[in-house]
Amino acid sequence: MTKGNLMTHKRFRRRGPIARRAQGGWGVMDLLLGLLIAIVLSAAGYAIYKTTTGTAKGNAESDALVQAVSAIQAKCQSAGSYGTNGYNLAQCLYRAQKVPAGWTAVSATVINNSYGQPVNMLSTGTGFTVSDPGLPQDACHDVAIGNLFNSSGTTLGINGGAAISGTVSDSNTSSCTSGNTNTLLYTFAY
Numbered sequence: 434m435t436k437g438n439l440m441t442h443k444r445f446r447r448r449g450p451i452a453r454r455a456q457g458g459w460g461v462m463d464l465l466l467g468l469l470i471a472i473v474l475s476a477a478g479y480a481i482y483k484t485t486t487g488t489a490k491g492n493a494e495s496d497a498l499v500q501a502v503s504a505i506q507a508k509c510q511s512a513g514s515y516g517t518n519g520y521n522l523a524q525c526l527y528r529a530q531k532v533p534a535g536w537t538a539v540s541a542t543v544i545n546n547s548y549g550q551p552v553n554m555l556s557t558g559t560g561f562t563v564s565d566p567g568l569p570q571d572a573c574h575d576v577a578i579g580n581l582f583n584s585s586g587t588t589l590g591i592n593g594g595a596a597i598s599g600t601v602s603d604s605n606t607s608s609c610t611s612g613n614t615n616t617l618l619y620t621f622a623y
Contacts, residue, residue, distance in 0.1 A: 490547055490548075490572060491571060491572035491575035491576060492575070493534075493535045493547050494535070494546060494547050494548070494565070494568070494572055494576055495575070495576050495579045496533070496534070496535070497533035497534060497535045497536050497546065497547060498533075498563065498565060498576065498619070500531070500533035500534065501526065501531075501533045501536070501552070501554065501563060502563060502582065502619070502621070504526055504529065504531035504533070505522050505525065505526065505554065505561060505563075506621075508525060508526070508529040508531055509522050509525035509526070509529075509556075509561075513559060514556075514558060514559060515556035515557070515558070515559070515560065515561045516556040516558075517556065517558070518556060518557055518558045519555055519556065520555065520556040521542050521553075521554065521555060522554035522555065522556060522561055523541075523542055523543060523544045523552070523554050524541055524542055526544065526554070527540075527541045527542070527544070528541070532544055535547040536552065537549075539551070546565055546566075546567065546568075548567045548568060548569070548572070548613060549567065550565075550566045550567030551566070552564065552565055552566070553566075557620070559622070559623055560586070560620065560621045560622045560623050561621050562618060562619065562620050562621070563618070563619045563621075564616060564617070564618045564619075565616065565617045565618075565619075566615075566616040567613050567614070567615075567616075568609075568613065568615040568616070568617065569612070569613045569615070570609050570610060570611050570612070570615060572615075573591065573606065573609035573610075573615035573617065574603075574606045574609045576617060577589060577591060577601050577605065577606045577609065577617060578601055578602075578603070578606060582619055582621070585598075586621065586622030586623055587619065587620065587621055587622070588619070588620045589601060589617060589618070589619055589620075590617070590618040590620070591605070591606065591608045591609060591615070591616075591617060591618075592608050592609070592610065592614075592615055592616055593616070593618075594608045596620065
């Protein structure tokens with residue numbers, strides 16, 4: 434091989450007027466792509482977090498309602514009565530140390546639900562009512578559909594609507610509104 438042929442061989446030829454050097458570090462496009470991936474993953478993580486915590490809190494509220502009703506029926510009834518009409522049954526739960534898990538006793542007469550709103554538990558004489566206010570739309574729907582107390586003599590009112598007895602369907606929960614303003618009113622005849 435002659436010297437002239439060696440320089441014209443494609444392995445030794447330059448590509449353009451200046452030889453390209455290898456890139457040393459992160460380029461702008463690399464950083465933008467990394468940022469985009471981080472944003473997408475963060476948004477997906479936040480959506481999953483909101484879905485699971487909303488459901489978990491709704492389930493906790495359902496459990497607390499069951500605990501409260503069971504405790505009222507076991508500890509607050511005497512001689513076929515829950516006290517005089519209008520008697521605050523929160524006092525009974527507080528004295529019996531049966532405040533449901535997830536609810537907070539603010540005082541001997543006020544118990545807040547897991548959303549920080551006071552739950553009204555009042556005697557009707559032979560029965561009682563439990564009003565659970567301040568529920569977000571998803572919790573309102575989940576707790577109502579959960580049909581915690583599907584027995585004769587029990588009704589459910591959603592946001593002051595007509596009393597529903599028996600199975601609660603999706604169409605029954607259409608009155609659950611957006612925001613944290615929903616109230617479920619359970620009425621127990623005995």
